[in-house]
Amino acid sequence: MPLILCHSPKGGVGTSFIAAGLAQGLSQLGREVVLLDMTAQGGVKHYFGLSPDHPLPDLEDDVIDQVAVGGVSLRSGRRASAQEDFAEALRSGDLPFDGETFYIADVASGDFALARLLQRHARLHVCALLPAAMSLALLPQVSPGRRLDTLDRTVFVLNQLDETRRFARHAALFLRELLGDNLIAQIHRDEAVNEAVGMQQTLARYAPASLALADVRKLAGIVDVLTRQEPAVRDEIGSDGGPTGEGDNRGSSSRSSASSEAA
Amino acid sequence: MRSDAANLLSRLGQGKFKYQEFRDNFADMELWPLFEALIRDPRISGTDEDSRSLFTDDPAQGRDTGTPTIPHAEPVRVAGLFGGYGAQASASPPATAPRRPQDDVRSLLKRLNDQVAAGEL
Ligand SMILES: Nc1ncnc2c1ncn2[C@@H]1O[C@H](COP(=O)(O)OP(=O)(O)OP(=O)(O)O)[C@@H](O)[C@H]1O
Ligand SMILES: [Mg+2]
Numbered sequence: 001m002p003l004i005l006c007h008s009p010k011g012g013v014g015t016s017f018i019a020a021g022l023a024q025g026l027s028q029l030g031r032e033v034v035l036l037d038m039t040a041q042g043g044v045k046h047y048f049g050l051s052p053d054h055p056l057p058d059l060e061d062d063v064i065d066q067v068a069v070g071g072v073s074l075r076s077g078r079r080a081s082a083q084e085d086f087a088e089a090l091r092s093g094d095l096p097f098d099g100e101t102f103y104i105a106d107v108a109s110g111d112f113a114l115a116r117l118l119q120r121h122a123r124l125h126v127c128a129l130l131p132a133a134m135s136l137a138l139l140p141q142v143s144p145g146r147r148l149d150t151l152d153r154t155v156f157v158l159n160q161l162d163e164t165r166r167f168a169r170h171a172a173l174f175l176r177e178l179l180g181d182n183l184i185a186q187i188h189r190d191e192a193v194n195e196a197v198g199m200q201q202t203l204a205r206y207a208p209a210s211l212a213l214a215d216v217r218k219l220a221g222i223v224d225v226l227t228r229q230e231p232a233v234r235d236e237i238g239s240d241g242g243p244t245g246e247g248d249n250r251g252s253s254s255r256s257s258a259s260s261e262a263a
Numbered sequence: 264m265r266s267d268a269a270n271l272l273s274r275l276g277q278g279k280f281k282y283q284e285f286r287d288n289f290a291d292m293e294l295w296p297l298f299e300a301l302i303r304d305p306r307i308s309g310t311d312e313d314s315r316s317l318f319t320d321d322p323a324q325g326r327d328t329g330t331p332t333i334p335h336a337e338p339v340r341v342a343g344l345f346g347g348y349g350a351q352a353s354a355s356p357p358a359t360a361p362r363r364p365q366d367d368v369r370s371l372l373k374r375l376n377d378q379v380a381a382g383e384l
Contacts, residue, residue, distance in 0.1 A: 133295075133297055136297060136298075136301060137297060137301075139301060139307065140301070140304045140306040140307050141306075144306040145306060147307065147308065148307060167295075170294075170295060170298075173375055174295075174298050174375075177371050177374060177375065178301065178302070178307075178371075191265075192265060207265065207266065208266075209266050209269035209270075
């Protein structure tokens with residue numbers, strides 16, 4: 001059940017952009033991908049060239065009115081997640097986070113309750129950061145009590161990196177040290193991201209040579225490897241092995257290549 | 264990147280802009296007390312087992328280590344996964360021995376210094 005949770009304690013850092021880019025990148029790699037917009041805003045569709053008034057079918061709706069762009073199926077998980085039995089549905093496996101399909105959940109920054117709930121079922125939690133002071137200042141909220149470079153299923157992506165800015169350069173250096181291999185990618189700040197939305201086109205269509213596009217594709221490749229290597233929580237039920245570090249080893253090769261990328 | 268810029272760069276044999284002129288003095292890093300405050304923050308250094316997220320809606324939930332609905336064979340890793348957002352922040356000690364914050368700051372700054380000196384940064 002490769003559910004990938006995209007959530008950051010800070011809003012406006014590019015969580016939706018990264019969720020969209022991951023979905024598009026994984027789809028390009030041949031994976032079946034469903035992107036779940038779990039936000040009230042419903043903004044992620046704009047990275048697919050869709051209009052503001054283009055509705056997304058709900059997670060639980062019949063699949064007749066599919067909205068799919070470039071192989072990515074788009075759904076709103078808003079209604080489902082507002083229902084009282086959503087937690088139970090997740091728990092009992094009612095929601096189809098299984099099989100080969102990647103489910104990528106875009107969760108609003110303030111929605112910690114939902115993020116926490118989905119995190120329990122997620123193979124990977126991708127947390128976007130900006131190289132900006134306010135983004136760094138909220139880092140202690142991500143996983144209180146655990147060093148951020150020792151987290152097993154939470155990884156970080158530094159978005160909107162702009163090396164012409166002094167604080168951004170310093171923040172990038174600092175984060176590489178603080179997060180270690182858990183900083184799996186960095187995405188450059190690229191005005192084409194904004195322009196593509198303005199053109200109502202995907203970034204790949206509008207600016208195929210975009211630096212941010214190349215960065216996010218790289219990220220998708222890393223996430224693909226990480227999610228295939230790390231076992232789902234459910235797979236581990238009944239095994240009595242205790243912490244063997246197995247999952248860590250399986251993740252390590254790709255992560256070290258990712259971190260050399262970031263370095 | 265716009266395609267005209269990309270074309271220009273590819274003619275110059277560059278995939279992307281390189282800001283080589285922005286070499287930072289290591290001393291500049293000390294400009295930012297926020298960095299040091301983060302390293303010293305017990306929620307990040309792993310020294311505060313009682314800390315939990317501001318967003319925990321039910322503080323008692325954070326101490327509920329017996330959550331029967333989340334079966335998992337690896338308690339320590341569960342703590343890492345679910346410790347996020349305060350769900351089980353105090354369930355288990357950190358996987359690795361906590362570093363002393365004082366050492367953290369020094370060793371971090373030293374590592375950065377070494378990298379700057381080696382021209383890696
Ligand atoms: N790499 C990038 N380069 C340039 N602009 C970017 C980049 N990533 C995101 N943006 C822009 O930053 C803004 C915020 O992005 P986005 O909406 O994806 O963030 P978010 O974290 O999902 O925000 P929210 O908290 O509102 O949901 C948007 O205008 C987007 O176009
Ligand atoms: Mg968003």
